[in-house]
Amino acid sequence: TQGLGAIGKHPVLCLREASVGPVFGIKGGAAGGGYAQVVPMEDLNLHFTGDLHAIGAANNLLAALLESHLLHGNALGIDPLSISWRRCVDMNDRALRQIVVGLGGRANGYVRETGFDITAASEVMAIVAVARDLFDLRRRLGAITVGHSFAGDPITAEALNAAGAMTVLLKDALKPNLVQTLEGQPALVHCGPFANIAHGNNSLVADLVALKLGDYVVTESGFGSDMGMEKFLNIVCRAGGLSPSAVVLVATVRALEHHGDEPDGGLAAIERGAANLRRHLEIVHGFGLKAVVAVNRFPGDTDEEVELVRRLALDDGAHAAELNEGFERGGQGAAALAEAVVDATRDAPSFDHTYPIDAPIEEKIRAIATRVYGADDIFLLKTAREKIDTFAAAGLDRLPICMAKTHLSLSHDAALTNAPEGFTVTVRDIRAYTGAGWLVALCGDMQTMPGLAERPAAFTVDIDEDGRTVGLF
Template identity: 50%
Template sequence: MKSDIDIARKANLKNIEEIAKQIGISDEFLEPFGKYIAKVDTKILKTLENKKDGKLILVTAMTPTPAGEGKTTTSIGLSMALNKIGKKSIVTLREPSLGPVFGIKGGAAGGGYSQVLPMENINLHFTGDIHAVSAAHNLLSAVIDAHIKFGNELGIDPAKIYWKRTMDMNDRALRQIVVGLGGSANGYPREDGFIITAASEIMAILCLAKDITDLKERISNIVVAQSYDKKLIKVKDLKIQGAMAALLRDAIKPNLVQTIENTPAFIHGGPFANIAHGTNSIIATKMALKLADYVVTEAGFAADLGAEKFLDFVAPTAGYDVNVVVIVATIKALKYHGGLKKNELDKENVEAMIKGLENLKTHIENLKKYNVPVVVTLNVFNTDTQKELEEFSKHCETPHALVYAFEKGGEGAIDLANLVLENIVENQYTPLIKNDMSLEEKIKILAKEIYRARDVIYTDTAKSKLRFLKKHGYDTLPVIIAKTQSSISDDPKKINAPKDYDFTIRNFELSAGAGFVVALAGDIMRMPGLSKIPNAVNIDIDEDGNIVGLS
């Protein structure tokens, strides 16, 4: 099999103007970035207000494993397949973060014959959106320290600054640092730290904002610190919401690209699902819903993370009707959850596969609690045996289809496309979490109904922060659980379908501008670290400027 880059370079791409015309975007709203990438002006949404939305297909997965499940590849393949059978479809995805690209995951633009292109540009800098988010975030950090140095009119308590710095790279050494060393010219020394840009509240706001006005309003409400007299300090107090929004002027516009088969794709925003809300921007998906009959969108990691956050927070915020959910599984992932080690996954083992089905079944049961149809797709690998495939079909009671998008592109996902069309419904989806519930009620429901825990335990730090949130009126905001992606539980070692354990909340972080509270569970970090041998060692550039090692 050829590498992803080799396949991508031989693709017959169309000029982006042609892709835009294909879905009704005129040159008036198109801002090309070269031949194959364009920004789409958000003003187009006003011209589409009276157009009926297309159907929304949410793609999620069973709990991830080291073998990879191919959720993005499946999402792209499904959208291409829908177009192949005569439907008008657009796929909407997140922008890759440089942290995972150079860390453990590599490229995030699909794979094989199911990719979004140009994959090198998408994986490396793209249109600069993530850098713009970093710049806006760090402008706020710099202004906070400058304000303290020059008189501290707002009385900011340096020990109560909640706003960390950010960068789009995995770097564990920056999680906890001291800034302001070197004398008074450099400000006042204080503890600080970095989070990865995908976990920045600015990234969340970019992906949740309806327009520039809403973006600026949300930024103004970010809580950055507490004063000596216990008042909350917001961005509006520092008067820089306009400057921060100015840095995001172009970043708020969705990026239009195409798949390897010329299916239109919006790639915009990049919040992680294990430490943020895990899906592309509301603006991009709303635009797609007005321009296509079927929109395929992906939620990060497994159904207990990205899909739960999409169904309980993103969709209600945006006003989406979710029409069907596709859950991606693989034989390898099932065997891993059935107890096999990574180096044993290529060997046939029906018994382990059947045991690992408990993980898939748990996610299916969870998703059905949202009153939305659920279908399963098995992403087939060349190491899967005929017996394993037959036994999977025999034991999977949910409507399912095999998908071969990696190997065959859209053609390999036609069975899935037809299955999705057969199961689409309207106006049935309902969130599990209600807005008027307290934070504790919301967390308890998620812990018991989604994570299958016996009870919720709060550390003393979490209890203290909960009192703080209640005092300042933030205790009924939506909750985003930050937890491990490797388990349905808060413990990465609990694979398959853990239940009847205690789910621990160790702290809370307020994202008042984005409009949610982050509950930190287990040992999850908002700044990842590189592995011993990061993917960076595989990436190179030759004398002709060609990138190698992205996959």
């Protein structure tokens, strides 16, 4: 974005909001770094305008109203064993993945097993991210399915009289937040679904507003082309009628050395790890789009290393590959990259989706696994297969698919680095996000509530002697 500004363009940046969980976990914040930042960094990474808290409150209001309905007569005949709605909190806390509620006697409700998701994985987050206006927001909230009756009928938030109050809690959270880069380009920061356990993109409203305000919109998708990008192209673009002009794929020396199984391994490790970059380029091309590779330069990278990454990207079919030195030089350090992006957008692409929307649920999952991840096939566990039959019978088979899988591999197995082959993607469960408008396929052992590492980033965050926050990154 700052690079586009440096060459005289008028870009608008669209980013996701930071979740407090990763800020105090491993990943850190979401405001950039060095001379390539969105400001104010501290506010962005800590609470910001309170959108995520509002989303959590709306999510948990629905949970509270559901429990209250069960206690006060259960007029809708809800089967407690069918309830799929979970509470959420914006924190990494593995102890909340599976809990028991209603302990302590009849006055506290019925005892049943449930759990927490992190707020970024809540369906309410997904709904805010794709709702077009306040009335669309209310309609989608009302369409949330929380469980089923003893007769097998879906129970919605509308049936629980929850949608109106939830909408009121979210009426301000629906509005994108306007901040700026260090060099003054506007940035709309809104919503924060993770790309591994959710759909991984900022709000549709932010993208649509940005398209009216700037001549170039830079919209961020989480993790790799197999994660946030795939979901942007197959879910968000369908929901918003969007057609991207080009894709910027970020590569680093450090990442390719990692995929070459030798951190700090130099040129030989980069050569081995380049298979991962090649696969990502193939994924982009599979959508009919041009890819510009941004080689993000770190202070310790040598000229030979970054030039090798650039050459490998071009050899593997990138439209262009340029260094991004924005961290050290700001917009001028990304000017050549910006010129390459402008060139890539001159001709209209032949954009296409991974699967037709009317394909059967299983075939849509298989298409993503084979065409995007490079898998041989998929394997549906009993629960997932039963859910597919149930959702198809309920008319939900025309919804797109949101895959929940590890971001550490192109497969569902975090141990399979680089460009794995000969693997089968295991799908253990499927959730219906009837308000957001897609089905979530849970792959492998992916959890919708992260946990903290042995030494989380929270250990380094503090207040200094002048009362200023230190340790955020």
